[in-house]
Amino acid sequence: MHDWQYFFNHDRSNLNQATYRIFEPEWKAEILHWFSQKDVAKEQKEDFIQALIDFDDSCGDFYRYRAYFLAAEALSQFPECSLGDAIASQVLKWSYAYFRQDKSDWQILPKPLVKAARKTLELTDRNRVIAAFVHLVHTTESRTVLRVAAEKLGKLDPGNKSAIAALALMPITENRHGFCQRSYSLGKIGVGDETAIATLIHDIKKIPDREICTQGIMALADIADGNHAAIAALVNLMETTLNKENCCNAIAALRKIAVGNQTAIAALVKFLDINQGDRICFDASQALWQVDPGNAAVLKSLVRIVETSANAFLINRAAKYLLEIEPGNKTAIATLSKTLETSQSEGERLQAANSLLKVNSNNKIAINVLLELVKNLGQSPTDPYYTQCIAWEATRTLSQIDPSNKIAINALVDLIRTANDHYYLNLAVQDLGLLGAGNETAMATLSELIASTKDDYLLCNAAGSLGKIDPGNKVALSTLYQILETNQDESGRLYAVQNLIKIDPMNPKAIATLCQICESNPYEYESILMNAVQNLEQLDSGNNLVKEKLNEVIPILIQFIQIFQQDNENKNFNQYPTVQLSYESCLLDIANSLTKILQSEHLPQVVITLKDYLSEQFYKNNSYRYEAVFNIIWHCAENMSYPDFYKAWHN
Template identity: 35%
Template sequence: MITVSLTAVATAIATIVCQKAQEKISENIGDAVGKANGKLIELLRQKNKSLLFTNTVDENEPDYGQDLLELKAAADADVEISQTILEVEAAVKNNQSEIGQEIKKLAAEIKLQPSVVNYLANLAAEIDDWHFFLNHFPGNPSQGTYRIFETEWQPIILLWLRRKDAHLQQQKQDFIDALVSFKDGCQNFYVYRAYLLAAAGIGEFRDYLKADKIITQILNWTNSSPLLFIKEEANSALQHTDHTKVIAFLVQKLQASVDYYTHWQIAKILGEIGTGNETAIAALLRLLEIYYLDNNIRRQVAESLGIIDPGNQTAITTLLTQLQSPMEHEYDYTSVFAAETLERIGRGNQTVIAALVQLLQSTDADDETRRQLVSILGTIGAGNQTAIAALLELLQSPSVSEYIRLQAAESLRKIDPDNEIAIAALLELLQSTDNTILWLVAESLGRIDPGNEMAIATLIQLIQHTSEEDYTRSLALTSLGKIGIGSEIAINFLIQLLQSTSINEHTRSLAAQGLGNIGVGNEKAITALMELLQSKSEDEYTRRQIVSSLGKIGTGNEEVITLLIQLLQSKSGDEYTRSEAVESLGKIGIGNETAIAFWIQQLQSTFVEDHICWQAVNSLEKTGTSNETVIAFWIQQLESETVTDFIRWQAAENLERIEPGNKKAIAALIKLLQPTTEDHNTRRQAAESLEKFLQNNRDRFEVVKTLSAYWQLDYEYYNLAWKCAQNLPYPDFYQAWHQHNFATRMMRRFKQILFTRII
């Protein structure tokens, strides 16, 4: 029997809801998710489980909680439904698109709806013995009970710990003691899970007598665990445990320590969990009073204070002081970091904005400080009238430098997009006699109004009237290649430059680069670049830039694709130009049959350069799921006995991406994971692929069995095993982990003696 969690069921319902919403606007939710979801909907129709098809709900406040409970009951009774729900959940997990995030968000909301919460609370109310959640049989877990590791039971456990019944007090103490002391007999994967549940548990049961021990361990993991995922899990645990106790513990530790790093670390954590907490606020304020405090720590303290106590004047003053501090050495970025911190804590904050404006209008601020203040206001002052008025005042002041006025105009345009005074100020600055100002203004106008004719004309004039040795000319050329997108005037000018015999190689290269940025799909630009490449009269650097630009603007162009293939087959050009040609062909030849045939030919060659091999694989991968030639090629490679491990891995990875759950692909990846695979990189890549694609516990069992034969698990293998432990029932993981031969058991025992434990 397959057990599905409430999270999996909620994800399935959220997917159905989102797909119905997408269909109304003629959109889809992605191939893999759509396929799995369509399979579930059809299955539910066949089995007369018509939830979400006949239910009428208030569209303003839909409640799918009852649907969740009904589908959960159906899944518990029908293995076909439960398996299909797990397929939907796996597809959504692998979907990183915006719609994927929406599905996950809706699933989380469904789990919090009243009918679901009441269902869980009723289950928790019926349990009077903590052994219902955990009855551990060390060495023989198949005889035990391990609901603590089942996702669907964890919210029930937390609700049980929240119960106020007097007769449960000792039960709850004993239960958390059991979680903290749990030993799994397989490299601590479930030890971590038990401990993290204990950390969440003391957030509900606040009378636990050894809470400080748990808090200390979680903090140690956030600070010093060599495993990134444990650090992340520990940080997450801090968000859900008893904040009052954590803060009290941290403040006590802060007062007893003079170590700089300890100060910084505690200040950072308090900024994450201490919102509105007077103890945390007071501790941070006391820390700022230490005169010898390092600037970096002082800034972190101020940032944390600004987060948990928005508008705190001491925090703002500290950061403004650092903003004005002079550079003590070449690599002193104190003022830059202070500006970034003010941007993070000050968005929409009237107190911060008012303080920035006050300093801006004072005589204490030099031009560099004033420029930073104006920039910060442009980031945090959207729609704020105080900020807008201050910037307008700067623009209208005759005593302000052109550079400050330019920055003020840009910032004003960001926070008040319809303000015409900003544009007028920029146009007025076009009368400047300073070439650098002209370049900056033209680029600014181009960013605000892409294709702005005055900006383009100004840049062209600068290019025409400055010498090739003048750095401003290079800057102007680069800017024209950014803001002239689609402009025939800009494109024609750059083509003329390319064809000119009186410019130097650097200018010609910049012109080629510019065409690559603004001439997408423009036949004249493509033709000019191709002719220049075929002339073979250019220096290698310029040829390389031409090849790069063709890779940006020649998508799907058969002539460009053919030319790049010819360049690669002729082996002309240096290795850097050929490498650029490989990359460009990879960009513009996706789905093109000529390019596909070339890549397949390269991969079938007995000798292929590494960068061509990688690009061939990458391009075939991007061709998508519908090209029969590519699919047939990957199947052939997977079944071949003569291909390299690298190609076999790529074949498996791509087939799995095309058809999630492909049994042959998963089997090939597990085979590559074997310690006997000679190439470490291939094994590592197979592990990363399995981490992405594993969908069922049968395959996870095989992966754990394979990993158990390793002498020592390096990070990527430990991470894969951890992902398996997140889904496999503990008895199954234990069985898989101990299904290795006698020699391997002895090696592991020897390792346990030699090496220190992680926990």
């Protein structure tokens, strides 16, 4: 079979008799194999490629792009194609996300097209793509295009000299935008390259005391592992810069690239001898231990920080690190133990207990401190919120020691029974749902809370947690059902649905409520609608009940895409945790979700309904709606045959 028209025989006057196997996924491998066959004439292959890139689908170019991308992929099997350079160049242009048609006209491309083009670049003739990128970095007048193209070229062809040279020679101003962007790009593609490293060294030497030096230091840390010139430059910067942050960053970079390097080791030891007690010494100690594990100067420096620093936070941090590198270090243990006994700061005591428990999970003193912190919930008259936060963190630590341990569960129970703050009470209720499976006390506590509170948000959390630790619990289900039936607030009902689906994913009442929420004024409650749609995505679309409900909600979402308008009044603020979205984000996110729940039977009507929103005039007037519609119809084109799509497009 040598005739390419077996795969593609376009006849718009008689679509049913035409052949469009080029758009059928199951034929793609066979088509690419056809291009690799040596007994197929070169002229046949050239003609097929020409037909693909010239294809005019007369329905929005969706299938034109697909045909073009297939031609580009075919180059991997037919690299001698005379049209190869032009095809690679065009696909490269579509992959930019935007490109300049002339000096006064920038065109922004739809994201699905850009994504498909970038994927095709990975599948087509690699040598042609590299050549196209090289040509671009040498000819473009745009610094932005040059930088992006050089980055992509560096990823496609690691170590490509043209990409690195283009960035190194790119003229920049010493401002944050120009300097940082070039440093960032070199850091992404210049691993081990002497030109890239030399450029970064030159840059940081010019501005050792300026904040923008940071990006150059970080880039060196990414590409200059073991490079002696880079290590020397960073050592010099550490020793001479007047900018403390640049000094810290240079130390962090040495920690990453100077393992075993004697110059760096000697410099860090000297640095610790000269500087004492400061946070920067802690950073230098960590770096020295990384580049020279076991170095005695590190232990000496950390002990000195613990014994002499006036900063309690730094003392505890140094003691914690001492325990990490030398678990039995007596100075560290003594210091943290003293913190447990004498510190007036609940936060310091919590951190000290956490550090000691990492070394010995049975440390009785540390466990007792955590229990004490939990019991002190709400006892601080000056800062109850801080105290409650500490108590909650202490409970989390107890639960991590042993998730099934009654100590952790009882701590959460006590937290629930004594908490005065609504926020931490709800956190404790939710945590109990993760830790209290099968525990009678936990189940009883949640049941009591449900019986005593009238707060619907707390009721949702309590019922959700009870349903998790006691699957099928009737109190949990009936509580959530009651909220669905009585709560007049849309966000409250949605939150009940979210908890109900977590404990009973296919619950009919939950699904029905989701659809009702979508039908109930979605244009005012767009964030609630978004949450509802995200819940629909998680359901099994093969289930008959879900499928029936999707048939109800999909037309509502399509209408939403058509007429939703921007709301600047922020009407949607409420007590429930819903996603607050911008106008454009809401449109694009709904479009993305819609493509995930659309069934094949919906696609023709979606094309018929939305195609008119893709006119050039509409793009100029409402680009976000244009992009949302383009995303949806692109999905339809990927999942419909060309004849069916053509008929829907022309109705």
